[in-house]
Every structure is written in C-alpha cells, then in structure tokens.
Amino acid sequence: MAFPIRKVRKPADLTGKTNGQLPDHMMKAIADHGKMHHLAADAWNAMRTAALNDGVVLSNVGSYRSYNSQLSLFMQRYVTGDSGDHRRIFRTFQGQKWMLKPKMAPAAAPGTSNHGWGLAIDACLLVDGKRIGIGSKPPASRYKSGTAWLLEHCHKYGFSWELQSEPWHIRYVEGDAVPEPVRQWLATNPPEAHAPAPPNIPPTPESPTVVVVMADPPYPGGRGFRIGMRNNPHVKTIQRRLGLKVDGWFGKQTKEAVKKFQRENPACGPADGWVGPKTWNVLFKYRPPFVKDLSIGLKDSFEVKTVQKRLGLFVDGWFGRKTKAAVMEFQKRNPEVGPVTGVVDIKTWEALFR
Numbered sequence: 001m002a003f004p005i006r007k008v009r010k011p012a013d014l015t016g017k018t019n020g021q022l023p024d025h026m027m028k029a030i031a032d033h034g035k036m037h038h039l040a041a042d043a044w045n046a047m048r049t050a051a052l053n054d055g056v057v058l059s060n061v062g063s064y065r066s067y068n069s070q071l072s073l074f075m076q077r078y079v080t081g082d083s084g085d086h087r088r089i090f091r092t093f094q095g096q097k098w099m100l101k102p103k104m105a106p107a108a109a110p111g112t113s114n115h116g117w118g119l120a121i122d123a124c125l126l127v128d129g130k131r132i133g134i135g136s137k138p139p140a141s142r143y144k145s146g147t148a149w150l151l152e153h154c155h156k157y158g159f160s161w162e163l164q165s166e167p168w169h170i171r172y173v174e175g176d177a178v179p180e181p182v183r184q185w186l187a188t189n190p191p192e193a194h195a196p197a198p199p200n201i202p203p204t205p206e207s208p209t210v211v212v213v214m215a216d217p218p219y220p221g222g223r224g225f226r227i228g229m230r231n232n233p234h235v236k237t238i239q240r241r242l243g244l245k246v247d248g249w250f251g252k253q254t255k256e257a258v259k260k261f262q263r264e265n266p267a268c269g270p271a272d273g274w275v276g277p278k279t280w281n282v283l284f285k286y287r288p289p290f291v292k293d294l295s296i297g298l299k300d301s302f303e304v305k306t307v308q309k310r311l312g313l314f315v316d317g318w319f320g321r322k323t324k325a326a327v328m329e330f331q332k333r334n335p336e337v338g339p340v341t342g343v344v345d346i347k348t349w350e351a352l353f354r
C-alpha cells in the first residue's frame with residue numbers, strides 16, 4: 001500500500017520561528033489531548049469530528065514536541081557508533097552520525113521534525129479505551145481500519161504522509177489555505193469547541209517554558225581543536241555552540257571566539273584559543289530540563305541516564321535499587337531538597353544540576 005506524500009507548505013506565521021520553540025499563542029489544544037499549530041489543530045479537530053461520525057475514534061501518540069522533548073526522544077532511540085540494528089537507519093545531529101537502536105521507531109533529529117513545527121501528528125485509533133496503532137489491524141470488524149479511513153479522507157482536511165515507513169505519522173500541508181471542510185467545521189462549531197478540554201487521558205508532559213539546552217557530546221578525544229583544522233565535524237559542533245558560521249574550518253574568527261569564551265569562563269584554563277577537554281566540557285556543560293518525577297521502576301529513560309551520569313553510577317537508564325539508594329544518599333547530603341524519598345523531584349533535580 002502506498003501512502004500519498006505531499007510537500008509541506010508552512011503557514012506564514014512560522015517564518016522566523018524556531019523549530020520546537022513555538023510561542024503558546026500560536027498553539028491550540030487538540031482533541032483528545034496535546035497541541036498543534038493553530039491551523040493544524042483546526043484541521044485535526046475538524047477531521048476527528050468527521051471520523052467520529054463514521055464511527056472511527058482518532059487519537060494520537062504524539063503531536064507538538066518542544067526541542068527538549070524531541071532531544072530526549074532522540075537520545076532514547078539513537079546512539080553514536082553502531083547500535084547493531086539490521087535496519088541501519090542513520091541521522092546526523094550536531095555534526096555526528098547517529099544510528100537507530102533495535103526495536104525503536106525512527107525519529108527526526110532535534111530541530112528538524114515537523115512535530116517541532118506543530119504540523120505533524122502521530123495518529124492512532126481509540127478502541128474500547130485502548131490505543132491501536134495506525135497500520136495495524138483493528139481488533140473487531142465493527143471498526144473500520146484507521147488507515148483506510150485516513151487514506152480516504154485525510155487529504156480533504158489538508159493532511160498527508162511524510163514517509164512510507166511511518167503510516168501513523170501525518171502532517172498538515174496546506175499552509176494558510178484552510179481547506180473547505182475545515183472552514184465549514186469552524187463555522188458550525190462554537191469557539192470553545194475549537195479548543196476542546198482533554199478527557200481522562202493524561203496529556204503528554206510538555207514543559208510550558210522552553211529552555212534552550214545544548215546536548216553534551218562527550219569530548220571526542222585527541223589533543224584538542226585548534227587553528228588550521230579543516231573540514232572537521234567537531235569544529236562544526238564548537239562553531240554551532242559559539243553561534244559562528246558553521247563550516248568546520250578553525251580559522252582566526254573561531255580562535256578569537258574561543259579565546260573570548262575562555263576569558264569569560266575561567267574554568268576553561270588559559271585563554272589560548274585551543275579547545276582541549278577542559279574548554280570542551282565547559283562549552284557543553286549540560287543543564288537538562290526537568291520533565292517529570294523519576295522513581296524506581298523507570299526503564300530506558302534518557303533522564304535517568306543523565307542522573308546516573310551525574311551521580312557517577314553505571315549508566316543504563318534503568319532506575320533500580322542502586323540508583324534509588326544513590327539518590328537517597330544525595331538527598332541526605334543536601335537537606336535543602338526536602339525529605340529523603342529516593343525520588344528525583346524538581347527540587348532534587350535542580351540541586352543535582354546546579
């Protein structure tokens with residue numbers, strides 16, 4: 001089965017905005033949870049109503065993603081080096097090649113996803129309160145296949161697929177040309193219906209304020225990065241961090257910018273314009289955003305990995321008894337974070353990364 005793929009026309013008000021850092025006033029709540037760019041949200045809400053009338057309950061497993069949530073998702077699914085996965089799916093991020101891990105769904109590199117523009121949505125079906133993936137068979141014949149319904153109708157509401165390999169991932173492609181069925185829906189529904197209140201399903205956690213964070217590529221090794229180096233991916237990473245022209249060429253301008261940074265950050269050591277491990281670590285010191293409370297039982301979590309790294313534990317992303325004990329130990333040593341619970345709440349998190 002082939003899914004029609006059309007190019008995205010971006011709404012005009014996205015010009016000059018940054019992927020994953022859209023202001024709240026550009027967003028609208030969507031049924032049954034999450035948010036999207038206001039034009040995409042109208043289209044989704046209109047389409048969802050039409051599907052409901054046909055007995056198909058559309059829901060989603062991913063709508064707008066901030067830069068930080070895309071980063072967190074990406075870090076959970078991709079590794080630098082060989083993941084051993086036979087699909088060999090790669091992404092380029094911060095000048096490095098990343099490979100998808102086994103059994104993980106692909107995701108775009110942070111800053112490039114249509115989820116970050118509020119235009120993409122990962123659709124699913126809601127059947128007896130359970131989420132059923134688009135592309136898989138519905139459990140009972142009384143439900144139309146979500147895929148079939150979307151194939152027949154979603155273009156009318158301005159949606160189209162992006163990749164043949166992701167039947168659940170559709171995005172709003174019409175830009176400012178609001179499709180007729182969406183106009184009709186808007187005209188016949190009171191404004192409060194345009195921002196429906198979420199039902200019992202908890203919304204995906206999304207931090208309301210977007211903090212720009214720099215991921216922490218570890219120091220690549222060697223004697224450092226200095227004037228004269230050309231065509232070097234790590235030099236590109238440094239240039240990106242310093243807001244310079246990114247060409248991988250360590251010239252005079254890059255050297256001057258590094259020196260300035262070193263003077264402003266004495267932890268780098270002497271201001272010699274040479275990026276060795278010390279300067280690198282100050283450049284890419286990582287202050288991750290708080291997403292949610294972390295407690296025992298969490299598995300394969302990017303945030304747990306970050307905590308483990310900070311506490312000097314074995315880094316496997318699995319919040320087990322050892323991680324809990326180390327967190328309790330940390331809380332004992334830092335009484336200002338409150339009671340010793342072994343749960344990383346916002347206070348503990350902030351103390352960890354102060």
Ligand SMILES: [Zn+2]
Pocket residue numbers: 062115120121122168169170
């Ligand atoms: Zn998607």
